Amino acid sequence: MGTVSNVLNRPNLVAEATRERVQAAIGELGFVRNETARQLRQGQSHVLGVVVPTMANPYFSDVGRAAETVMNAEGFDALWCTSEGSPTKEQRCLDFLEEQNVSGLLISPLDLGAARVAELHGRGLAVVLLDRTTAGVCSVAVDHRAGGALAAHHLLGRRHRRLVFVTGPRSIRPVRERHAGAVRAARDAGLDEHALTTLEQPEMTASAGRDAARRLLELDPLPTGVFCGNDLLAIGLINELVRAGVKVPTEISVVGYDDIDLAATAVVPLTTVRQPREELGRTATELALAETGDPEQHEHRQVVLSPELIVRESA
């Protein structure tokens, strides 16, 4: 048994002949190493957890995919968990990953208390926060305030003076920050406080965007510039506007957020704020791997990436 282990893990210690004999036996018996036993003995797992709110938003699946690619290249595997927008499920995910003994964790948190993070840390897990910055932990986030400002500034530059911010639940922090950025930009432009209103939807999906469009169309006077908290909202909203015969961008301009793949192929190709999702996933994974590799003298880093305005046709 010791020899088999050596063949698998330190083949140079084993004589050529023996090695081949063992390899042959492995092939013949269809032996598959039991990773759970291996982990148990080693205390380390070569697995990182990835926790995202939903897989239905391509933004998250893209970030996660980029992360997984890096992991695989480094001999790690990813365990995906979705919190489904529910703090309870988020807890469940964390419990599961903890029990599975992952050596690190990438999480786009809903409701993660500092205490829980500290607890995870205490167990030796490398924790990297996505889209949120907190002291004492690694994090990779996009500057959502800057992104919000970018979007609002673009609309203001096109002489729009009646703006609406369409958003999901206010409990989602990045969206609050985007809003704050937009508000700041509006104020900087000398805009009246009531010129930027908010329309809150229970979800950030295309159908929520459609609903938002319907409520928007009841407004009098109509707003002329709409900034959506993410691209799915924007897509659903634009589709409904177009169906209602409203011309985009001439009558109403729309700016999205994320720059998911669907944005470029929308009926009116979407002007949107791009988040560097590959870079986000990649950087987060690199930080996590660095920390698991050398936990002792690891220094936590808060990386902040910059969003970029992609101008297409919708605004």
Add this chain to the structure above:
Amino acid sequence: MGTVSNVLNRPNLVAEATRERVQAAIGELGFVRNETARQLRQGQSHVLGVVVPTMANPYFSDVGRAAETVMNAEGFDALWCTSEGSPTKEQRCLDFLEEQNVSGLLISPLDLGAARVAELHGRGLAVVLLDRTTAGVCSVAVDHRAGGALAAHHLLGRRHRRLVFVTGPRSIRPVRERHAGAVRAARDAGLDEHALTTLEQPEMTASAGRDAARRLLELDPLPTGVFCGNDLLAIGLINELVRAGVKVPTEISVVGYDDIDLAATAVVPLTTVRQPREELGRTATELALAETGDPEQHEHRQVVLSPELIVRESA
């Protein structure tokens, strides 16, 4: 140690007082059971693998989500893997899941040989195939031929006589079957063989749909009915048609496949063939759990679900 285990697993065997004392200690020390050790000892894992080609298509994430919900309700957890459309990655996923000692496997296979399935079976894994039917394994599939026929029949019923089937790579079997169903329907309607042409795209995404639309518009005469292999293709295609000033459905009618959430909120709400994705995920999980629960006298079942035509506005 034995007592702790009893508290966790068979609390009724432990006296009230002791149980509370142990629970308190657990809470205080932040004890988290090491699931790997537990699995090692028990030989069983309460984890099921889910392998899908991509998370970018909501169809798969929805099926998987339904599956995970059932698992969670039964005390199981899901391990998600994406094969990314690559047989190599698919192998890697299977290896990973095998090493992780999952007790069952839901897979929407790309390129899965019967030999590999038998091998997995031999290791005691419950294997359930999604969207493919094979003897000797459980499977849950939708009748894609019927679905293809449904779509084609709908278009034919609206007097369309120049049809195009827009599809992804021919290596994807369900899509071949949809095509076959459409061909059969066309033949049954007495249509000429050349009246239903095929436009193959390298992917089944919205941008591939947009590209397809561009190639379609070069045709002379224009086709009047288009059947897309999935909804993402259809959405990208419709968006581009609308942008080019082509009226949908009056000039060109479009039918999609899957009925993902985005279908209902498209610029022209999509007429599409609904696959019962919740039922698919749920049934598959139930089969897998039944097999893991009682492997001895389990009888493999091939469940075939029926697709349903959802008529909206695009055709």
Add this chain to the structure above:
DNA sequence: CAAAGATCGTGAATCGTTTCAAGCTACGCT
């Protein structure tokens, strides 16, 4: 009051792998 019975806690073996010390073989050197 003592013995049987019921109830609950304890300790050791076990799962499959890794790791490390110790053992073995063969070879070279003096």
Add this chain to the structure above:
DNA sequence: AGCGTAGCTTGAAACGATTCACGATCTTTG
């Protein structure tokens, strides 16, 4: 020839939880 050494192989302990047989304590009853 004897001994040291390098190169491999073998065997046993360990990881953390479960399980089961056994032992301890307390209750009950003749």
